[in-house]
Amino acid sequence: MLTAQEAAKALSDLTLDSLYEIPEGRQVLSCIQCGMCAGTCPYGEFMEYPPRRIIAMLRDGLIEEVFHSESLLNCVACYACMSKCPRGIHLTEVLLPLIKQEMFANLSEVPAELQAALQNTLRYGNPQGLSPRKRADWVKSLDFPIRILPDDPRPADVLWFVECYTSYHPRGQDNSRAVAKLLHALGVDFAILGNEERCAGECARLVGEAGLFDTLRERNVGVLRKYQFKTFLTAGAHAYDAFKYLYPAYGFDYPLEHTTTFLAGRLEALKPRLARKLNHLVAFHDPCCLGRHNGFYEEPRALLRAIPGIKLVEMDHHHINSLCCGGGGGGMWLDTYYKSKGMERLSERRVREAIKTGADVLAVACPLEVSRFEDAVKVMGYENKMVVRDVVELLAEALGGD
Amino acid sequence: MQGGNGHKADQIRIGFYICHCGHNIASVVDVKAVAVFATSLPGVVVSRDYKYMCSDPGQALIQQDIRDYHLNRIVVASCSPLLHEHTFRTATAKGGLNPFFFQMVNIREDVSWVHEDRVAATQKSMDLVRAAVRRVSLHKALEPKRVAIRPEVMVVGGGIAGIHAALTLADSGKRVYLIEREPTIGGHMAMFDKTFPTLDCAACILTPKMSAVKNHPNITLWTYSEVTRVSGFVGNYTVQIKRKPRYVREDLCVGCLECIEACVYKDARFADEFNQGLSKRKPVYLPFPQATPQVVLIDPETCIQFKSGKCKKTCIESCDRNAIDLEQKEEIREIEVGTIVLATGFQPFDARRVPYYGYGHYPNVYTALEIERLVNAAGPTGGELILKDGRKPKSVGIIHCVGSRDAATNRWCSRVCCMYSLKLAHLIKERTQAEIYEFYIDIRSAGKSMEEFYNRVAEEGVHLIRGKVGDVYPDPSEEGKGRLVLQAEDTLLSRVLKIPVDLLVLATGLEPRSDAADVRRLFNISCSTEGFFMERHPKLAPVDTFTEGIFIAGTCQGPKDIPDTVAQAGAAAAQALRLVDAQSYELEPNTAYIVEELCSGCKSCIPLCPYSALSYVEEKKKAFLNEALCKGCGTCVAACPSGSIRQNLFEDEQIYGEIDGLLGTEFGTILDESPTHALTGR
Known part of the structure; x- marks a missing residue:
């Protein structure tokens, strides 16, 4: 029997040649070619090689042909295929990253936006290409201090890994300010890594850039080793995934929480403080990483229900059948590419579903979603009908008192 | 190979036989070497290898040797006793011996099927044979009851x-x-x-x-x-x-249904179980017209009299046979x-467990069993298949394998869904002339006349699409209001299809x-x-x-x-x-038995017996074992502190002898060293 770390290592060291040496890899041999993966994939109709055909090509020894296709640039790593596969094949986790890696190496031209994001991430540790020194600048806008570990390395109960969009993007910073307010209100002893933090790298790995991921992972693990803390917290749904599934192979073994689960676990303490009534009809969008990949469907809903005045509605696609915002697996930087191929932006499809429910708030719990959905709301002209808010923003607003 | 021929009447004389089982055993175990080895074991008089010991000639060999060599014990090394112990015991009995003077060695399931190393497998077979030869010499004659x-x-x-x-x-x-x-x-x-x-x-x-x-x-x-x-x-x-209690006397009710007519509820308003809740029944009801027995019953969950005690009880008045008895217990x-x-x-798979097909959420999504009722002339709509808004469906989707062949729900193939889906396609087409789209993974039409039926339904123009539906959502187009889009890859075309349907049928599987x-x-x-x-x-x-x-x-x-x-x-x-x-x-004679003079009447064995075979006899202050109930599991034998429970075919001497044989130690070594033995003084 392998230890958990050995098993995680075997998975992360996996190559296509050694695929059949681990149980998760051998699963592809059991594929019954039912096409569930292509049928559920939000971009399946645009793929010459959906997972089903990739497996068929692999089993027939024709996989080289797949490496020269761009099909998997359309994969937004939403876990829909994996969660519905009747054989339980670990598509998004195991097979697709390996294929993407080969495909990525063969791309005649990496779409410019994606290219820039990856280069920025390599150079600056964030896809926006902003200065790492400014990573914690958002903290200055708070009316209480936040401990930054490099400045004050005493042990903390909670280490909060802020992540990129939540550090630099104006709407992401709203998320961070809300989290800070909530942690502060709950009296949590927490600290952040400041400018020592780098992108967790999940998107890089799932777009097929394993090398970039390794660089980021190595650096982040090194930084974490310097400090003492009991719980590792992040608001990044993709970062959560990276630390849950990809980092343990390299010695990351801290108790891990996403802000949603962390707060849901403290709901009893939080509830009495949610004094301000927010009269909204809210449609909650299940983030792929939180919902389908980790089964956190009820936690964010429980938080929303705890806010006085909020009523929840469900869109056509929800829970396991949720529809991706289109930002995962590198999709965040492929909008121009998708548009050039005549593909509808998934965020727009999703906003149309949200509007159909009559909700005035589209609630999210993944930092990539806020900007994507806000953009879609604007493009589609629904600015007067709907706002996009993160669950933590609504909670912080309900705290009132400032 | 044969040993010496001179013998005394009380001497142990063992015949040993090793089976090739075709290639099953002989390809891994050197059966000839094992046969030669057996001749060296104490008591073995004759040792043979044979292609199929279970065959008639194989069994005849045993019987002939018993006569020719005056054998009194038989050991066969072949397959699992589950398969052929009975065969060889019978052969032993036909040769004139008590059938329990026989021991079987499993060198197929335990050796040749699980090992590849020929030398080691042969050595293991020899060890097992030595153990069996030791053991069989200690066997006693037993008489089955x-x-x-x-x-x-x-x-x-x-x-x-x-x-x-x-x-x-x-x-x-x-x-x-x-x-x-x-x-x-x-x-x-x-x-x-x-x-x-x-x-x-x-x-x-x-x-x-x-x-x-x-x-x-x-x-x-x-x-x-x-x-x-x-x-x-x-x-x-x-x-x-x-x-x-039915609250209706079965011996008096003739199924005239007057009581149902007379019920204070003028309209039926409770979900009818037989029609899958698609129609209503009254608190007093007959499940369906041909129900057997033709006796009505009253559901206390919905009957006013049971709920409030304030019903006019018109049902009782209406029954001229006085069959209604609300006091029935x-x-x-x-x-x-x-x-x-x-x-x-069985029970049908609950389609809600696959939430993405929208059962229980979208009004026109049905399970196959519900469609059976809806197309049935005696069903809730008189056999007319209509949508919730009363329209006839123009297009119908059928999804196979809902709750079958699926790691997230049930892994097995439910065997009947392919064929019943084709049947439903035929019936729905017949009733509605709708376009039918069947989404299948594989069509499993094994069995007499099944493939021909598949052929027939295909020729009727049912669209058979090889691909599992991945997503079901409301048709977003203006003209498609009320319809559902079924999104699936036609895996034979490698193209994702989006097919709008008015009605969706889920071919739910069978589960325990x-x-x-x-x-x-x-x-x-x-x-x-x-x-x-x-x-x-x-x-x-x-x-x-x-x-x-x-x-x-x-x-x-x-x-x-x-x-x-x-x-x-x-x-x-x-x-x-x-x-x-x-x-x-x-009965198998391998049951436990009680040596009464050793039993102290402590009763520790009694609650341990999983088959309730043990009881306590007050007058004797001893435990009593019902042999008809005993399955020979040995629990009581191991638990008895005074060593008063023993078991036929599993006597201590026999088991220790077998272990000695297995280890190749001197006969009696294990028995002497056994702490249990020393403790109980057996």
Whole structure:
């Protein structure tokens, strides 16, 4: 029997040649070619090689042909295929990253936006290409201090890994300010890594850039080793995934929480403080990483229900059948590419579903979603009908008192 | 190879035989070397290898050698005792020896099938043979006991399997108790419209059999009744049955339905179970027109009198036979039967467990069983298939394998869904002329006339699309209001299709009933991993269970269609008849026995026995063992602090001798060193 770390290592060291040496890899041999993966994939109709055909090509020894296709640039790593596969094949986790890696190496031209994001991430540790020194600048806008570990390395109960969009993007910073307010209100002893933090790298790995991921992972693990803390917290749904599934192979073994689960676990303490009534009809969008990949469907809903005045509605696609915002697996930087191929932006499809429910708030719990959905709301002209808010923003607003 | 021929009467003279089992054993184990090795073992007089020991010539070899060499012990090294122990014991007996002077060595399942290294496998075989040779010399002659078999049979479950088994047994003159949990027999088959592949009307072929059950002089039919306790053993089961109150006397009601007419509820308003909740019934109701027995019942959950005590009780007034008895109480009855046939059926997969197909959420998504009712002339719509808004569907989707072949729900193929889906496609097309889109993974049309039926439905123009539907959502287009889009890859075209349909049918699979585990415990039988009742052998004992005298038939054993269910019910009836007509049953003699003078009457063994075979005799202050109940598990033998319980074929000396043989140690070494032995002074 392998230890958990050995098993995680075997998975992360996996190559296509050694695929059949681990149980998760051998699963592809059991594929019954039912096409569930292509049928559920939000971009399946645009793929010459959906997972089903990739497996068929692999089993027939024709996989080289797949490496020269761009099909998997359309994969937004939403876990829909994996969660519905009747054989339980670990598509998004195991097979697709390996294929993407080969495909990525063969791309005649990496779409410019994606290219820039990856280069920025390599150079600056964030896809926006902003200065790492400014990573914690958002903290200055708070009316209480936040401990930054490099400045004050005493042990903390909670280490909060802020992540990129939540550090630099104006709407992401709203998320961070809300989290800070909530942690502060709950009296949590927490600290952040400041400018020592780098992108967790999940998107890089799932777009097929394993090398970039390794660089980021190595650096982040090194930084974490310097400090003492009991719980590792992040608001990044993709970062959560990276630390849950990809980092343990390299010695990351801290108790891990996403802000949603962390707060849901403290709901009893939080509830009495949610004094301000927010009269909204809210449609909650299940983030792929939180919902389908980790089964956190009820936690964010429980938080929303705890806010006085909020009523929840469900869109056509929800829970396991949720529809991706289109930002995962590198999709965040492929909008121009998708548009050039005549593909509808998934965020727009999703906003149309949200509007159909009559909700005035589209609630999210993944930092990539806020900007994507806000953009879609604007493009589609629904600015007067709907706002996009993160669950933590609504909670912080309900705290009132400032 | 033969040893010496001169011998004394009390000398141990062993014949050893090793089987090639074709290539099964001989390809891994050097059988000739093992045979030569056996000649060196004490007591072995003759040692042979042979291609198939279980064959007639193989068995004749043993019998001939017993006579020629005056053998008094036999050892055969071959396959598992489960398969051929009985064969070789019989051969030993035919040679004139007590059949228990025989020992079997399993060098197939335990050696050749699990090892590749020929040298090591041969060595392991030799060790096992040495152990068996040591052991057999310590065997004693045993006489199997027989128990009488009561002629009455109980059949549990009144679906087509139980009905067929009960009629077969009753027709052969046996007394049958048919116990059914629901108020009527008929089971799932009574709910179906037509049956594949012949398109026979299910009711037309089933209801005559239901009436035959009711009218058969040899069948006692107890509906609305449940088995609550089973005790005893093969041939002598005592069964306790709970008869739930119908609040209507079965001996008086003639099914005139006047009471239903007279009920204070003018309109039916409670979900009708038989129609899958698609229609309404009153608190007093007959499940369906051909319900058997034709006796109404009152549902206390919905009847005003039971809920508030303030009903005008118009039903009672309307009944001129005074059959309505609101004071009726639950009755506990006890019956004695010799054998039991379990035919408790399946439950359909709950389509809500696959939330992305929208069952329970979108109004026009139905399960296959609901469609059976909707296309049935006696169903809630009189056989007209209409949408919730009253329109006729113009396009219909059918999704196969919902809750089958799926790691997230049930992994098995439910076997009948492909064919019933094709049948439903035919029936829906016939009734509505709608375009039908069937989404399948593989069409499984094995069995007589099944492929021909598939061919027929395909030629009728049903669209057969090879691909599992991945997403179901409301049609976003203006003209598509109320329709659902089925998104699936046509895997033969490698193209993702989006097909709008008015109505969606989910071909839900078959699964074990949710209380199968309780029933399993009640009857002391086993379930396979998926939860269906387990047969004793998947090929050679498909209706037997590991409990003697209890047989299984129909879908409680696994998904199957009506022809296979009926065939299996017949087989289960035949197996019950085999016991009943033999009138007695030979028990394995490997039971425990009590050496009374050593028993201190401490009672520690009594609660440990999983088969309730042990009891305490107050007058003697000793434990008593009922050999008919003992399965030879050895629990009490190991637990007895005074060493007063022993077990035939598993005597301490025999087991220690076997271990000595296995280890190659001096005879008696293990016995002398055994701390247990020293402690108990045995």
